[in-house]
Amino acid sequence: MPSAAERARTLVEGNPSAVLVIPGLDPVLPGQMVPEMRSVGPEGDVFLLFPADSPAVRAATHAEADELTAVLEITDVAPVSVPHRIRGRAWIAGWLTPVRDEPVVPGTALLRLEVGEASVDDLWGAEQVEPDEFADATADPLAAHESELLQHLAAAHEDQVGWLCGLVGGYGGRGAECAGTRTAVPVALDRFGLRVRFTDPDGSFDARFDFPEPVRGHEELHHAMHTLFDAARASADDLHGA
Template identity: 60%
Template sequence: MPSAAERTRTLVQSTCSAVLLVPGLYGADPAQLLVSTRSVGPDGDLFLELPMDSPALRVATHAEGDGPSAVLEITDVAPVSLPHRIRGRARVSGRLTTVPGVPGPGRMTLRLAPGEAYVDDLWGAEAVWPEEFRDAAPDPLVGHEAELLQRLHAAHGEQLGALCGLLGERSARRPSVVPLALDRYGLRVRLCQDRRRCFDARFEFPEPVRDISELRHAMHTLF
């Protein structure tokens, strides 16, 4: 399974919605705290683009010393419609500083130096040390997962149903089968009789995949 640090890096470098929380900014417009884009530098620092009028930028610009503390909160929502769509959340806390230059019209960049991180997702809940976060790599499918899951859901329902026939009596009542998550190690699906009776099943690939080409072969083998 992916480590907690890998899962956190994957969420940080995904397209999941993220908000930057700074203590003391009570009553701020939530839209001004949304992070438009984010990336991770070689030292593990997060580079966050925010609107020029974001109060977080104002606080970081006028702060003294090591900069104000802040928390980046990420919410991962499944890209297909199914019960209980939130797949996980991650938090990265640290100190904010400004980054010279303007990345685009109406935007500025802040650097968040991680002090600690935490992930709570389909795998479980774990803390992540800054060194682990720095050294981890995001899942190679992170940029394609949403599209791939939507394609599986729209065009491969028969194959998913046949795959879940491997579950024996648990799938005997022909529940609905929805692809829930995809990573280099395998595919996770959610089976539901109704909104109150759901369970997840995970199917591992023979070997971890490194790119889309290997994923195609792994999915063909799985089906």
Template identity: 65%
Template sequence: MPSAAERTRTLVQSTCSAVLLVHGVEGARPEQLAPQARVVGPDGEVYLLFPADSPVVRAATHAVHDELPAVLEITDVAPVAVPHRIRGRAWISGWLTSAPGLATEPGAMMLRLEVGEASVDDLWGAGGVEPEDFAAAAVDPLVAHETELLQHLASAHDDQVQTLCALVGDRAAVTGGRARRAVPLALDRFGLRVRFTGEPAFDARFDFPTPVRDVTELRREMHALFAAAE
């Protein structure tokens, strides 16, 4: 399984929604706290792009000693329709400073979040992350494609996804007079996670024999998985 540091780093560099919680700007609207872009620097610092007139930028610019405590909260929501769609959250806390000159967009300002500590609570479990582990962690190679791939599986390959019920045995039996449905919930280099609806719903992991490195290898493993379910 991916480490807590890898999962946190992957969420930071994903398209998941995020808000920056800063002391003194609690009255700001949620959209004012959402960075327009985020990227991790070479030393593990997180750069966040905001409009130059946002309350977060004003707070960072006028902070005492040029450092402002802040927490970046990331919420991961499944890109397909499924019960209990929130897949996890991550928190990056540290010290916020302005980084003039880094923003290429007119009317924007880049802020730098120096990571003090981080944590994640997701489908794998909960765990804390040290700053040096966050800086060294590898991002999952499928993160840029996961949303599109899951939506494609759910819409274009639903019949094949339903065959995965055969791989969970009696757990896929009809419940309450209604047949369970298999919904692709999460995808990473280690395998596919599927949520089986019904009462009670449950998740199952279908691990690949070896971690995939790209979409080409993923296609091969998915073909093998569906063949095993037939």
């Protein structure tokens, strides 16, 4: 499974929505605290791009002795239609300072968030992340395209995803439940595997399907998905044959 630090880096560098919270800042419109871009530097600092007249930029510019504390709050929502769409949250807390030596688009300003502590609470669970762990981690290689990949699986491979319920027997003995499932929607994808949410009139549950080996790109993902679907189809054929 991905480490907590990797999951936090993936959320910071990926597509989820994010808002910067500065304790004590006068109330502002929520949209004014949403960075236009964000990235992570080689030392683990988080860089945030804001309009030059943003309250965040003004607060960082006028702070004394670089002691402005801030928290980047990230919310990850599944890009497919499923019950309980929020997949996870992350919090990156630290000290905010303006970056004056990097060129930016006119009318914008770059801020640096030096990480003091981080945490993640997602489909894997809740964990703390140390700053050095966050700096050393890398984002999941599929994160940039996860949304479109999940939407493609849900729209074009609905039957194949449904076959996966035949492999659910090892997940808490839910094989019998899965047989009566109405829908099966891929809800998360990373280099280690695929998570599917199965829903029937009685509720829903997630099942995780691991790839034989972690994948590093689209070609390896294509092979891994076909291997997974073939195993599910073979399981279904065995069941019908029995």
